[in-house]
Amino acid sequence: MSNQILSHSDNVPPNAFTQAELDWLPWLEPLPEAELTDRHRAGLVDASRAKSAYFMLLARDPDILGARTRTDKDIFYNPDAGLPRAERELSAAATSRYNGCIYCASVHARFASHFSPRSADIQRLLDEGVGAKLDPRWDAIVAASVALSSTPVVFGTAHVDALRAVGLDELAISDVIHGAAFFNWANRLMLSLGEPCVPR
Amino acid sequence: MTLSTFPDLIDHLAGIEPGDALDGIRANRPQARLHAQQSYVALFDPAPPAGDASQFAGAERFALAVFVAGLHGQADIAAFYAQGLSRLDAPGSLLEAVAAEAAEGAARGPYGRHPAGPLSVEDLPGPVHAVAQERRALLGARLSAALVHAHLLVLHPRDAKAADLQALLDAGWSTADIVTLSQLVAFLSFQIRVVVSLRALAGRSATITSA
Numbered sequence: 531m532s533n534q535i536l537s538h539s540d541n542v543p544p545n546a547f548t549q550a551e552l553d554w555l556p557w558l559e560p561l562p563e564a565e566l567t568d569r570h571r572a573g574l575v576d577a578s579r580a581k582s583a584y585f586m587l588l589a590r591d592p593d594i595l596g597a598r599t600r601t602d603k604d605i606f607y608n609p610d611a612g613l614p615r616a617e618r619e620l621s622a623a624a625t626s627r628y629n630g631c632i633y634c635a636s637v638h639a640r641f642a643s644h645f646s647p648r649s650a651d652i653q654r655l656l657d658e659g660v661g662a663k664l665d666p667r668w669d670a671i672v673a674a675s676v677a678l679s680s681t682p683v684v685f686g687t688a689h690v691d692a693l694r695a696v697g698l699d700e701l702a703i704s705d706v707i708h709g710a711a712f713f714n715w716a717n718r719l720m721l722s723l724g725e726p727c728v729p730r
Numbered sequence: 731m732t733l734s735t736f737p738d739l740i741d742h743l744a745g746i747e748p749g750d751a752l753d754g755i756r757a758n759r760p761q762a763r764l765h766a767q768q769s770y771v772a773l774f775d776p777a778p779p780a781g782d783a784s785q786f787a788g789a790e791r792f793a794l795a796v797f798v799a800g801l802h803g804q805a806d807i808a809a810f811y812a813q814g815l816s817r818l819d820a821p822g823s824l825l826e827a828v829a830a831e832a833a834e835g836a837a838r839g840p841y842g843r844h845p846a847g848p849l850s851v852e853d854l855p856g857p858v859h860a861v862a863q864e865r866r867a868l869l870g871a872r873l874s875a876a877l878v879h880a881h882l883l884v885l886h887p888r889d890a891k892a893a894d895l896q897a898l899l900d901a902g903w904s905t906a907d908i909v910t911l912s913q914l915v916a917f918l919s920f921q922i923r924v925v926v927s928l929r930a931l932a933g934r935s936a937t938i939t940s941a
Contacts, residue, residue: 533904533905534899536892543845545844545845545848546847547849557895558909569780587909590780590909591772591906593776593777596772597768601761601762604760605762630887630888631887632845680838681801681802681838681885682804683922685926687933689930700751700755700931704928707924707927707928707931711921715917715920716916718916719913722912723895723912
């Protein structure tokens with residue numbers, strides 16, 4: 531394993547939020563595919579993730595990667611009641627917009643557009659930021675995600691009341707909490723271990 | 731009691747008891763609940779690493795957690811992780827030094843710069859952490875560098891550059907241990923938000939407490 535930084539001096543990272551597909555370049559050397567063991571494969575969860583520089587870098591600690599990925603999948607993909615998938619993705623996109631993760635925002639804005647489908651509203655969230663007025667229900671979800679993403683956390687009972695007022699039940703509110711909280715995990719990894727790039 | 735047999739930590743920190751309404755709510759996402767706990771165990775009671783031996787000591791992990799919880803203004807969560815330092819027989823002076831760093835590093839996030847361009851009007855200034863001169867000898871080069879990096883990740887992650895990872899390498903952190911360090915700080919940013927927000931959902935106000 532090389533303990534040195536990978537330089538991408540010819541890359542010009544995107545400087546605006548977008549729903550277009552982006553790539554990501556690691557600043558540290560990912561695990562070479564030839565070094566994958568069963569423990570690494572268990573951490574990657576999906577075999578296809580061996581093609582991703584991001585997941586192969588995280589695979590250098592496979593146990594936390596595996597636990598992280600399984601947490602992620604249940605928060606976003608569990609279809610059993612709670613918040614509709616589009617709005618779980620909205621919480622992820624709003625959190626990423628607020629923290630400034632252009633890569634994460636691109637992926638989850640695209641998913642939110644796909645599942646809602648309200649691509650123009652999602653684009654306004656990206657263009658105008660988390661203060662964009664979308665509709666009362668989405669505004670409450672975005673505001674809750676922002677309050678939860680602030681440091682110190684300012685999410686409180688007023689945000690819970692606002693989410694109830696627009697029709698979210700307790701499980702749906704818990705889904706907003708977990709979706710936004712999870713992207714405070716994901717954004718920090720994406721922002722600090724590499725940089726986005728426009729596919730060639 | 732080892733960490734792996736400890737009751738679910740998010741439930742513990744959020745004050746959720748078996749049979750509570752939120753116990754039932756969390757049961758609807760059983761994999762998320764289980765693997766948030768497994769994440770905690772993987773970071774704070776890790777199995778021997780898959781590759782080269784890790785130099786990321788248990789005391790460094792708990793010290794960073796005390797610092798991160800402190801930056802979030804969550805004194806009770808910081809106190810929980812401080813117990814981990816005690817279990818490892820870390821000197822009290824280490825806990826005092828990390829708590830003092832958190833108090834001095836506290837700020838309101840997220841701030842920082844976007845890539846230069848149309849988003850630059852949204853750039854927000856804020857502090858870059860520096861470990862106090864009088865605490866550098868006690869904390870050492872490795873932990874001092876990790877505290878600076880944790881402050882960046884918690885409060886202004888969009889400022890992160892490759893040079894920040896070079897600073898960790900220069901302080902003796904390996905590539906694999908930088909990945910684990912990044913996961914630890916990022917995971918705590920998740921865990922703390924879930925705990926504080928579930929308290930609010932349970933009707934307990936999310937009071938900010940000072941570290």
